[in-house]
Amino acid sequence: MKKIAVVLILICASMQANAQLFTKEKIRNRENVDKKRWSWGYYLGFNNYGFKIDYIDQNEIDVTRNIGFNVGLVGNLRVNDYIDIRLEPGVVFANRNLEFPNLTETFEREREVKSSYVHIPLLIKFSSKRINNFKPFLVGGASVSHNLSSNENNPNDNSAGEFRMKTNVANLEVGFGIDFYFEYFKFTPSIRGIFAITDELVQDNDPNSPWTSEIDSMKSRGLFINFTFQ
Template sequence: MDSSFLRHRVDLSGPKTAIVAIRCASVVALLLLLAPLAMAQSTYKYIRKHKEDYDDKVVHFGFYYALPFTRYNLTYRPDFATSTNDPSLLRITSPTNSGFRVGFSVNAYMNDRFDFRMTPGVSIYSREVKYAYANAEDKSDVRESTWIELPFVFKYKSARRLNSRMYLLAGAVVGIETNVKKRLAQSQGRLNTNTTDLSIEYGIGFEQFFEYFKFAPELRFTHGLPNVFAGNTANPSSAGIQRLTTHAVTLYLHFE
């Protein structure tokens, strides 16, 4: 067969060949993009569901570590400007300080949507009140203390999706300070506060089920209800304080 005839029938440099090549390349690129999705879907179908009978057990026990960030919510006295006998005092604030908490958890199953949880623990706090002066250095009163805290919360959980689910929680916390030395604190001009507290608490969490345990990071917000300020005659600047309530934002790491 004449070679010129072949060249005439199959013109490799023609526009039709270029269009075909572009279409082929597009198909190949599309297949390459869809392949990982197909593989992921195939893998998803065979993901093992860990601890399938978890909710069949009424009570679960675990432990946790937590990192609280805490401060006082402070209210001035109405006569703040004259109550301190110090005209150079500009303001009183409470900065946020970090602490540490460790404890154990008891989770009681109620129904498909609600659980009741207790998370008693020991907390170490360093709460502070800072005094700013117009023509002098700032001063601070620090309350370093150890608390035994008993949170009681109700937990509302979503439907489980394979090995994970979200939840909300709300409840109350009873706190008791354990290492109090009132006389020493007052003699040194330190911050004097009550040794008990009652707070409301709410938060959000995420449960991830593994083969041998459950891990749940959680974020809680805590607001103290009573006035914990007990007065302090050793520090005249604190006379401008009318009310102190506790406040904390805490990151929990639960293991069950």
């Protein structure tokens, strides 16, 4: 009975603490920061890029996803208390490894795909009502990525060790995060999914290439974890 009583007391205390967290009024940091028509900031973060591969016939390519790095700026246009339009231009460094397990030993089975994207998303941010010093939100929109590491126009292909990718990519993006209001700045951690809608693969010159002939399309899939300061 004593153990049950202790558990009930802890549960009640936890419920009371949670109730105070969401209902008790606290001193609001930077109370008017979201009232500005325009606001600016910057972000740092990490990414994890892979590929969605559609095959012509049954085939399989192993994609190894590696951790990359993001950095960029934020321009925010306030529409009302709950909607903002954001432009977040930045640079994204991504790295993926491809393995072709079905190739014979005559051919190279591994390719490293390094990408340096100039990434420009236009997003709509849907925020909840601010609760004391934090405010959750959802975000979604579209983006374009210009791959500075693209070798789209390289005449050499996989037969010469070059896995070619297109320069420009269109994407859809969706994610969520939380605005935290501190005394001197607003800090926002967020998670966002990136879904390319255009094919990025440049087919090899040989239509029967063992590397690309069985691939119908190859589109990036990425996960961003960003930390924004405003």
